[in-house]
Amino acid sequence: MEALQAGDPDRVGGYRLVGRLGAGGMGQVFLGRSAGGRPVAVKLVRPEYGTDAGFRRSFAREVEAARRVGGFYTAQVIDADPHAERPWLVSAYVPGPSLQTAVTEHGTLPAKTLRVLAAGLAEGLGAVHNCALVHRDLKPGNVILASDGPRVIDFGIARALEATTHTATGVISGTPAYMSPEQARGDTDITPASDVFSLGSVLAFASTGASPFGVGHPAAVLYRIVQEEPDLSLVDNELRGLVAACLAKDPAVRPEMADILRAFAGADASDDWLPQRVTTLIGDVEAEIGNDADDGDDSEVAEGGSIEDGDLGGLGARASRDGATRRDTTAPDSPPRRGLSRFVPGRRRATAGTSPAVTEPGSVEWGWNGLPWGATVADFRARFSAATQENGEWWVTGQGPETFCDVVMNTQYGFNDRGRLYLVVFYPEAEDRERLPVAVLTTMGAPDGSTTKWTRGKVVVDVKVAGIAASITHLGFDDAR
Numbered sequence: 001m002e003a004l005q006a007g008d009p010d011r012v013g014g015y016r017l018v019g020r021l022g023a024g025g026m027g028q029v030f031l032g033r034s035a036g037g038r039p040v041a042v043k044l045v046r047p048e049y050g051t052d053a054g055f056r057r058s059f060a061r062e063v064e065a066a067r068r069v070g071g072f073y074t075a076q077v078i079d080a081d082p083h084a085e086r087p088w089l090v091s092a093y094v095p096g097p098s099l100q101t102a103v104t105e106h107g108t109l110p111a112k113t114l115r116v117l118a119a120g121l122a123e124g125l126g127a128v129h130n131c132a133l134v135h136r137d138l139k140p141g142n143v144i145l146a147s148d149g150p151r152v153i154d155f156g157i158a159r160a161l162e163a164t165t166h167t168a169t170g171v172i173s174g175t176p177a178y179m180s181p182e183q184a185r186g187d188t189d190i191t192p193a194s195d196v197f198s199l200g201s202v203l204a205f206a207s208t209g210a211s212p213f214g215v216g217h218p219a220a221v222l223y224r225i226v227q228e229e230p231d232l233s234l235v236d237n238e239l240r241g242l243v244a245a246c247l248a249k250d251p252a253v254r255p256e257m258a259d260i261l262r263a264f265a266g267a268d269a270s271d272d273w274l275p276q277r278v279t280t281l282i283g284d285v286e287a288e289i290g291n292d293a294d295d296g297d298d299s300e301v302a303e304g305g306s307i308e309d310g311d312l313g314g315l316g317a318r319a320s321r322d323g324a325t326r327r328d329t330t331a332p333d334s335p336p337r338r339g340l341s342r343f344v345p346g347r348r349r350a351t352a353g354t355s356p357a358v359t360e361p362g363s364v365e366w367g368w369n370g371l372p373w374g375a376t377v378a379d380f381r382a383r384f385s386a387a388t389q390e391n392g393e394w395w396v397t398g399q400g401p402e403t404f405c406d407v408v409m410n411t412q413y414g415f416n417d418r419g420r421l422y423l424v425v426f427y428p429e430a431e432d433r434e435r436l437p438v439a440v441l442t443t444m445g446a447p448d449g450s451t452t453k454w455t456r457g458k459v460v461v462d463v464k465v466a467g468i469a470a471s472i473t474h475l476g477f478d479d480a481r
Contacts, residue, residue, distance in 0.1 A: 004030075012042050012088050013081055026157065027086075031093065031289075039093040039289050040078060041153075050086045062133075062157055063089055071127030073120040075144065075153045094151045095285045097278065099206060100140035106277045109206045111236055116273045117143075117150050118203055118239065119264035124152035125199065126257040129192040136190060138198035139178040140205050147282050149269035176218040176225075177211035178202060181249050184222040186430060186468070193251035199260070200246025201230075208234040212247065217425070219462075219469040364444075364472050365457040368413075368424045369402065373459075373474035375421040380413065394425075404470060405443035407432050422477030426470045437463045440470055 002020040004010070008030070010017055015032035021041060022029050026049065032042040049055045060082035066089075067077045080089035099117075103109065109117065121143065128135055135142075135155045144151040180197035182190060204212040212230030213221055230247050232240050242263060248254050255263075274282070367373050370383060377395070381387045386398025394412040402411040404426050414423035428436045440463050444456075453462045460473045 015042050041091045041093045043089050045087040059087055065131055065133050068131045069127050073124030075151045094144040094146050096144050096146045096282045098141050099143040102145050102278050103209055108209050115264050115267040116269045119267040120150040122257050122260040125195050128155045134190055135195045139175045176221045181226045184225045193254050196246050196254045200243045204235050204243050207236045364459050374477050377419050405439040407439050416477050420477045423473050
């Protein structure tokens with residue numbers, strides 16, 4: 001949790017802002033106070049989305065539907081203004097950590113807690129579905145653990161991003177490690193069964209500390225979701241059968257939310273449903289929020305739940321394919337680390353008047369776009385004055401799409417734990433996905449004329465998941481190897 005920064009507003013609508021809760025692909029989230037002094041979570045949409053008519057229309061529709069969602073296990077949308085210069089919405093503030101934070105910092109959850117979590121999430125998602133919404137981005141960072149049960153947050157809002165011209169046509173909404181196969185394929189008909197799949201992945205994480213489809217490059221994770229079976233070997237025995245059913249590749253054979261709720265009928269979200277270590281954390285949050293109201297000091301704000309919680313699916317931890325989790329001890333001012341399900345492609349189109357960057361593919365052994373492999377973040381920002389950081393650790397030039405092998409694509413840059421450039425990833429438009437592998441093979445000359453992964457010197461060129469992404473990686477700076 002952070003204090004307000006220079007340039008942050010002190011009010012949004014009728015709500016006084018007192019601190020930063022986190023940030024996501026859509027905008028910044030603040031802790032606010034209503035006119036009556038109640039704590040609320042205020043999401044302020046990014047300025048570029050506010051200028052997009054398509055986004056505004058979709059955002060207004062989704063917010064209107066979200067405001068109808070009730071039920072005990074959701075953080076209700078209280079207020080919104082999709083027509084403001086920067087659109088915003090306000091939801092109930094839930095004092096407590098996200099599931100991501102709780103598991104990362106305090107370990108996996110016991111069987112009793114898992115049963116209450118499963119029942120509460122099923123009931124909350126059922127309430128969302130009853131309002132003709134699909135969550136589309138259920139993940140550990142979008143589940144808040146409160147003293148009286150879990151809460152589902154950020155329901156339905158992800159869909160608004162699909163309508164903006166600042167996002168690539170055919171963009172996949174959601175977090176790769178927790179997507180359904182139909183989301184990973186880019187299907188247009190996403191039903192409540194997609195949320196069932198995501199629920200299975202979230203419960204597996206709560207039980208093991210890891211996504212059931214592992215970690216790594218987003219394209220690799222998406223490939224496993226579509227093509228491979230999940231690793232459920234460490235999932236709690238009582239949950240394993242249900243989780244496996246939720247993770248069926250075919251949406252038609254997954255259980256209904258009502259079936260899941262019946263399976264856990266009688267789960268009691270009493271005062272002791274959470275482990276003591278998490279309960280203590282909630283108490284600390286509640287005390288800090290109370291102190292803020294009493295003394296009016298906005299310089300420090302307690303860490304707690306929010307509409308997005310700023311976790312972005314893995315801040316502060318790494319989880320291995322075998323389920324082991326270790327703490328991230330990077331200092332606060334160090335380059336962000338690569339962690340569980342934080343690889344969320346935030347794609348943009350070029351802004352008016354900009355030209356796509358072009359780099360000859362033959363130069364990939366040296367570097368990319370005028371930057372040598374091993375360049376620092378400072379080098380990147382010096383070269384690209386409009387550079388920004390997206391989704392926790394990816395960097396973009398701010399100049400729009402780039403051309404790789406004659407295909408114009410949205411591009412992101414990755415820096416390793418030492419802050420050195422090691423990875424460039426390209427995300428094609430939907431209409432270019434099928435021709436991308438052919439373009440790469442033709443332009444770069446794969447060794448056997450057909451493979452989609454090969455090494456040139458110390459650089460790996462890789463095209464995965466039916467052309468959904470292409471990447472170039474310098475092995476000398478890849479800390480994952």
